[in-house]
Amino acid sequence: MTKIHFTKMQGLGNDFVVINALNESYPELPTYAKKIGDRRFGIGCDQLLVIRPSESADFKMQIYNNDGSEVEMCGNGIRCVAQYLVNHGLTSKHELAIETLAGIIRPRLIDGQVEVDMGEPILEGPKIPVKLDGKIIQQPLQVEGENFEITCVSMGNPHCVIFRNNVDQVPLEKYGPLLEHHPLFPKRVNVEFIEVLSPAHLKMRVWERGAGETLACGTGACASLVAAVLNGHSDREATLQLKGGKLQIRWSEKDNRVYMTGPGEEVFSGVIEF
Ligand code: ZDP
Numbered sequence: 001m002t003k004i005h006f007t008k009m010q011g012l013g014n015d016f017v018v019i020n021a022l023n024e025s026y027p028e029l030p031t032y033a034k035k036i037g038d039r040r041f042g043i044g045c046d047q048l049l050v051i052r053p054s055e056s057a058d059f060k061m062q063i064y065n066n067d068g069s070e071v072e073m074c075g076n077g078i079r080c081v082a083q084y085l086v087n088h089g090l091t092s093k094h095e096l097a098i099e100t101l102a103g104i105i106r107p108r109l110i111d112g113q114v115e116v117d118m119g120e121p122i123l124e125g126p127k128i129p130v131k132l133d134g135k136i137i138q139q140p141l142q143v144e145g146e147n148f149e150i151t152c153v154s155m156g157n158p159h160c161v162i163f164r165n166n167v168d169q170v171p172l173e174k175y176g177p178l179l180e181h182h183p184l185f186p187k188r189v190n191v192e193f194i195e196v197l198s199p200a201h202l203k204m205r206v207w208e209r210g211a212g213e214t215l216a217c218g219t220g221a222c223a224s225l226v227a228a229v230l231n232g233h234s235d236r237e238a239t240l241q242l243k244g245g246k247l248q249i250r251w252s253e254k255d256n257r258v259y260m261t262g263p264g265e266e267v268f269s270g271v272i273e274f
Contacts (some may be wrong), residue, residue: 001273001274002026002028002273002274003271003273004019004029004271004272004273004274005019005020005269005270005271006019006024006190006269006270006271007019007020007084007176007266007268007269008043008045008266008267008268008269009049009080009083009084009179009264009265009266009267010076010080010151010244010265010267010271011075011076011077011079011080011216011218011262011263011264011265012076012195012215012216012242012244012245012246012247012262012263013214013215013216013242013244013245014046014047014076014077014200014214014215014216014217014244015044015045015046015267016026016045016046016047016048016049016077016080017037017043017045017047017048017049018051018080018081018084018119019048019049019050020048020084020090021051022051022052022053022059022086022090022118022176023048023077023158023235025040026050026101026186027213027229027272028066029048030068032217032274033048033066033070034066034067034068034188035065035066035274036048036066036272037064037065037066037068038066038244038272040142040194042267042272043270043272045066046065046066046208046214047063047064047065047066047071047074047077047211048063048064048066048209048211049061049063049074049077049080049081050061050062050063050064051081051084051199052223053087054098054099056099056104056181057097057099057104058091058093058096058097058098059081059085059090059091059096059097059098059099060098060100060139061074061078061081061098061099061100062171063077063100063101065208065209065210065211066210067208067211068134068208069209069211070101070106071101071157071209072100072101072102072156072157073100073101073102073154073156073157073219074100074218074224075116075118075154075217075218075219075220075221075260076096076216076217076218076262076264077218078105078107078114078116078184078218079107079114079116079218079262079263079264079265081098081107081263081264082096082107082108082109082114082116083114083263083264083266083267084092084110084264086109087266093223094108094109094110095107095108095109096108098121100156101156102119102156102157103119103156104243105156110123110261111261113261113263114148114261114262114263114264115179115259115260115261116218116221116259116260116261117157117257117259118155118156118218118222118257118258118259118260119156119257119258120256120257120258121153121154121155121156121222121226121251121256121258121273122153122154122155122156123135123136123152123153123154123226123230125152126134127154128146128152128154128158128159129151129154129158129186129187130158130160130184130185130189131183131184131185131186132152132184135230136150136152137140137151137153137230137231138150138231138232139152139205141173141182141184143182143234144174144175145241146175148175149162149163149233149251150181151166151230152161152221152227152249153187153223153226153227154253155219155222155223155258156219157190157209157219157245158185158188158189158190158209158270159190159191159192159219159220159223159224159227160179160185160188160189160190160191160193161194161223161224161227161228162192162193162194162267163191163193163194163196163227163228163231163233164194164195165195165197166195167193167194167195167203167204167205168205170193170205172183172191172207172213172243175191175207176191176207176212176213176214176248177207179191179207180207180209182202184222188209188224189209190206190207190208190209190217190219190220191206191207192204192206192207192217192220192221192223192224193205193206194203194224194228194233196226196228196233196234197237197241197267199233199235199236200237200238201236201238201239201241202224202225202228202233202234202239202240202241203222203240203241204224204240204242205243206220208220214242214244215242215243215244215245216242216243216245217221217242218247218260221240221242221247221249222249222251222258222260224240225238225249225250225251225253225258226258229251234250235247235252236250236253237249237251245262246262247260247261247262248260248261248262249261
């Protein structure tokens with residue numbers, strides 16, 4: 001039996017099990033990702049985050065959805081990992097370089113919040129990936145008789161953004177999985193429904209690939225702000241109102257990079273045996 005120490009964290013209610021694998025490699029962890037994520041038979045979380053040493057950055061972060069799938073990037077999670085590393089004295093830096101499957105991402109701790117340089121949005125269909133060429137902006141898509149207009153953006157992970165007048169009325173449990181698994185998306189997709197409250201205030205609901213509806217998604221909030229700008233619905237900086245709280249998102253005209261600011265908090269820690 002292996003005993004593994006973990007810390008439970010959350011960013012706007014998007015919750016994570018964080019495991020420090022800097023000194024122990026725990027090679028079996030990927031096989032336990034689904035069990036760890038199970039809210040009844042495991043610890044329970046939207047994503048498992050594993051901190052490992054890195055050759056190319058300060059640390060490496062591996063991300064597993066609670067269906068066990070490994071994914072490229074995680075916005076709320078990287079804020080939590082940055083906060084964890086500082087809280088536990090694993091770094092004296094306040095600006096970090098974290099290696100992910102989506103490249104090196106740079107969180108910075110400022111006044112109790114974490115600001116993250118999320119990089120440049122990817123808009124070319126094949127690179128998101130979506131089985132369509134060029135940019136996908138207000139592209140009609142019919143699913144089970146329902147007409148959608150989709151805008152697709154990658155923040156290292158794929159997102160499909162849809163604008164609606166009242167997101168609380170969207171039957172997300174029905175259309176979330178139908179869009180997530182639509183053949184247009186070879187690696188599946190995260191789905192965001194956005195209600196424009198004003199050019200600086202967007203309300204969001206998210207159906208996450210590999211996790212279902214969550215209270216917040218950081219990469220999804222960034223993708224949604226980019227989609228809102230591309231559709232002429234918002235300023236380049238706005239507040240994203242999520243079920244779990246607010247995120248500040250800015251798409252810089254100067255360097256074309258997206259900046260996300262929000263919290264990352266520890267809840268409890270424990271030990272689990274496999
Ligand atoms: O790309 C995916 O499969 C996402 N479900 C990964 C998790 C994203 C996250 N919710 C975020 O904040 O970006 C952690």
